[in-house]
Amino acid sequence: MLLVNQIRENFARVLAGLQKRNFPNAEAVLNQAVSLDELRKSTQTERDQIQAESNAISKEIGILMREGKAEEAVKIREKTAELKVQIKDLEDQYSSAEEELRLLLYTIPNVPHTSVPAGKSAEDNEIVLESGIIPTLFEGKLPHWELIKKYDIIDFDLGVKITGAGFPVYKGKGARLQRALINFFLDEALAAGYMEVQPPILVNEESGYGTGQLPDKEGQMYFAAADNLYLIPTAEVPITNLYRDVIVAEQDLPIKNVAYTPCFRREAGSWGAHVRGLNRLHQFDKVEIVQITHPDQSYQTLESMSDYVQGLLKKLELPYRVLRLCGGDMGFTSALTYDMEVYSAAQERWLEVSSVSNFETYQSNRLKLRFKGEDKKTQLAHSLNGSALALPRIVASILENNQTPDGILMPKVLHSYLGFDKI
């Protein structure tokens, strides 16, 4: 969430940013946040003064009791009764102002970076670059949901039997392709200096709040009610939360972590015409990269993460484009997001395979993720993450783009991982 100081000190800039996101009633909400904070502060000042007075009397009573002057102690004890009532009253006011402010701040999205284009929807996203050659396929090309049946590598019907819609079963070369991609992505990340982590894939409520899935996206996560745990929608949640309530040394920045995990999304209400086959699933595999950086470095880091993801797509020989998301299409917690989309040649459409974002201090404020600099001052670090990469749509485009009448050719870079070169 935003810092209330940030709102007060940069009111015009924050307001302009929220308007770029089309955030409704931005000015009124920001004004309310500032005045709630004023109320909180003035209440605290008053409460602290009375508390100090009360503490002084208690101390005096202790001294009198020890000296055996019980009568005097009883006399001054009477004074505390009134103070107690006042403290209780101010305490309640303070708590409710603080709570109200916190809940209000939860509803305010991050302020977009200056480079974020204005706009309302995906159509307003800015295409940064396109790379690779879109293949021209033969007559009789098939979309991936046909190819997986033809070669019997991914089975949705079996998934329905075992679990339900959106939980495919990968079989034979399909399963091996999954494993090859995961290993390839992890090895690449290791070579780029990321430390591999295997986090839990169920998380508690605090972790959900830490990265901003709660209270916003409650309905999008699977929930294990008996134990109060959420199935992760992305490895971002457990990895970033590793650094919740942590003060790191400045020389340990940047922190670079990578993890492979399955991801679980209920995707309530988001099924439509274009979500056939692997395009949208309830369970899918993803390798995620996370960085914790010094505030001065985060935008440089964002570019390097974008370059890194593009490098993976080049190695997989997939045509892709990079989008700079507009204010209206960006995630709630992000300050700047690049989406990478690959071209899926049989569906003849672009598919999002990665989203790389800088959250600046929006997550670290909630996480209390800070670092201590040379000047001994603690300040909030910046957090970033990106998919590197999400598997299903990569698989879809590999299958579609590389199909021939005689089979599907695998990208060269995967051959050693797969143990075969054609499906």
Add this chain to the structure above:
RNA sequence: AGAGAGUUGGGUGAGUGGCUUAAACCAGCAGUUUGCUAAACUGUCGUACGGGUUAUUCCGUACCGGGGGUUCGAAUCCCCCACUCUCUGCCA
């Protein structure tokens, strides 16, 4: 899952209602000295919020797993919850 014991600063760990302003030791940081695979001594050493000063800092409040309660006063007493360990049971 049952029974018992626990949770105190970066770490170990003392502390059963008021000289606790949380001891002591270790680690860290700064300095002094001896001197060079290092030691000794001295000092310093948490976080958050608020207030006053702004050269620097000073003051207040809260924080001993989390939440609530008793009391003039709680690390300490009471209640609820979470987690850890030991034993028993179960189990890949």
